[in-house]
Amino acid sequence: xxxxxxxxxxxxxxxxxxxxxxxxxxxxxxxxxxxxxxxxxxxxxxxxxxxxxxxxxxxxxxxxxxxxxxxxxxxxxxxxxxxxxxxxxxxxxxxxxxxxxxxxxxxxxxxxxxxxxxxxxxxxxxxxxxxxxxxxxxxxxxxxxxxxxxxxxxxxxxxxxxxxxxxxxxxxxxxxxxxxxxxxxxxxxxxxxxxxxxxxxxxxxxxxxxxxxxxxxxxxxxxxxxxxxxxxxxxxxxxxxxxxxxxxxxxxxxxxxxxxxxxxxxxxxxxxxxxxxxxxxxxxxxxxxxxxxxxxxxxxxxxxxxxxxxxxxxxxxxxxxxxxxxxxxxxxxxxxxxxxxxxxxxxxxxxxxxxxxxxxxxxxxxxxxxxx
DNA sequence: AAAACTATCAACCGCGTAAGT
DNA sequence: CACTTACGCGGTTGATAGTTT
Numbered sequence: 001x002x003x004x005x006x007x008x009x010x011x012x013x014x015x016x017x018x019x020x021x022x023x024x025x026x027x028x029x030x031x032x033x034x035x036x037x038x039x040x041x042x043x044x045x046x047x048x049x050x051x052x053x054x055x056x057x058x059x060x061x062x063x064x065x066x067x068x069x070x071x072x073x074x075x076x077x078x079x080x081x082x083x084x085x086x087x088x089x090x091x092x093x094x095x096x097x098x099x100x101x102x103x104x105x106x107x108x109x110x111x112x113x114x115x116x117x118x119x120x121x122x123x124x125x126x127x128x129x130x131x132x133x134x135x136x137x138x139x140x141x142x143x144x145x146x147x148x149x150x151x152x153x154x155x156x157x158x159x160x161x162x163x164x165x166x167x168x169x170x171x172x173x174x175x176x177x178x179x180x181x182x183x184x185x186x187x188x189x190x191x192x193x194x195x196x197x198x199x200x201x202x203x204x205x206x207x208x209x210x211x212x213x214x215x216x217x218x219x220x221x222x223x224x225x226x227x228x229x230x231x232x233x234x235x236x237x238x239x240x241x242x243x244x245x246x247x248x249x250x251x252x253x254x255x256x257x258x259x260x261x262x263x264x265x266x267x268x269x270x271x272x273x274x275x276x277x278x279x280x281x282x283x284x285x286x287x288x289x290x291x292x293x294x295x296x297x298x299x300x301x302x303x304x305x306x307x308x309x310x311x312x313x314x315x316x317x318x319x320x321x322x323x324x325x326x327x328x329x330x331x332x333x334x335x336x337x338x339x340x341x342x343x344x345x346x347x348x349x350x351x352x353x354x355x356x357x358x359x360x361x362x363x364x365x366x367x368x369x370x371x372x
Numbered sequence: 373a374a375a376a377c378t379a380t381c382a383a384c385c386g387c388g389t390a391a392g393t
Numbered sequence: 394c395a396c397t398t399a400c401g402c403g404g405t406t407g408a409t410a411g412t413t414t
Contacts, residue, residue: 016382016408038399054400055383090402105403106381 013047017056021046025053026061059102066098070107078104079112083126 013021028044034057037050046053059065070078074096081092089101089108096104113123120128 014384036399049384051385051400052383058401059382087403101402102382110380 012041012049012052014052017060021048022056022061025057029057029061055102059100062100064098065100070099070111074099075107075112078108079116079126082108082112086124 017025024044024046028040032043034054037054039050040046040053041048041050044053048056077096078092081095085091087105089105093099093101093104108123116123116126122128
């Protein structure tokens with residue numbers, strides 16, 4: 001069955017609305033209320049298609065529309081909801097009072113999507129993607145820093161806009177570690193467990209485990225990445241290593257700390273309930289939690305990062321809170337002390353996701369040419 | 373100063389579907 | 394039940410403002 005045209009388009013105006021047209025539409029809707037869009041233009045004396053009138057009203061003229069920059073909380077809410085709902089812009093907009101689906105869609109495509117790509121996160125699946133990264137440009141731009149044998153802060157290496165749980169960077173870190181290890185084995189005690197919380201990094205870092213055994217992980221799609229049993233020798237497994245280690249006992253590059261405001265717990269170690277609890281001092285396999293990320297069928301890597309953060313912060317950003325209390329997200333200002341929710345710049349927001357996750361100390365013997 | 377390029381966002385288009393006849 | 398109509402949604406376009414060269 002052919003679709004009926006929404007209106008007769010002959011002689012109807014298109015393009016940007018004039019102030020007079022806006023006034024006509026506002027006046028008419030104030031008197032008669034919205035609805036019956038097909039007849040509205042004729043009744044309101046507008047040479048417009050009803051669809052155009054509806055769009056103008058719902059996206060621009062409606063009195064309850066909130067205009068201006070999206071707050072950090074709104075942005076976080078959008079990301080979380082998108083990880084669950086996908087491109088259901090109207091559903092997302094329903095949870096963001098004052099924001100229209102069109103506005104959210106535009107903001108997603110022009111800001112959030114690009115940021116996620118820079119972070120190495122697939123904006124569709126919210127899963128880490130190595131192929132989205134242009135690591136060569138990053139390295140080239142910072143090669144002078146690499147050649148400096150002194151302390152290298154990865155944050156400065158990446159510039160202020162580069163996030164630090166970028167999977168490619170984690171892979172680079174893994175490579176640095178492996179290249180500089182004379183025994184081609186890791187000194188597990190110096191490894192930030194977050195390095196392995198990314199399933200892809202974990203998969204690619206399989207050779208880094210001295211015993212070749214990697215904890216079992218379940219991806220969001222519930223497929224097992226690694227099924228090898230976990231060694232009972234906890235110290236051979238970086239995910240289970242105690243955190244009271246001596247960072248000075250090796251000439252390995254040292255991952256000094258993890259202090260990402262979103263990701264880290266007060267213990268400076270990732271609390272990632274859906275993965276391995278790195279805080280455990282007990283190396284027994286019996287204490288390894290079930291690594292199932294299936295609480296939400298469409299949960300994502302990023303989702304879990306955010307949720308892990310929220311677990312430690314009174315569910316300030318938990319998915320449940322977002323889903324159940326549409327307006328709470330915009331009112332919540334307790335999320336993070338490091339995040340200025342209203343005045344943060346684009347770069348600051350990105351940094352807030354993951355700043356200072358990793359800091360590396362690069363030994364003098366390391367040759368940057370190996371990476372270029 | 374001007375051309376070229378990029379980012380933004382309002383508006384349009386076509387499709388799916390609920391509601392009406 | 395079949396058909397028609399209207400609405401709402403998501404993808405896309407294009408005008409314009411801003412930035413870079």
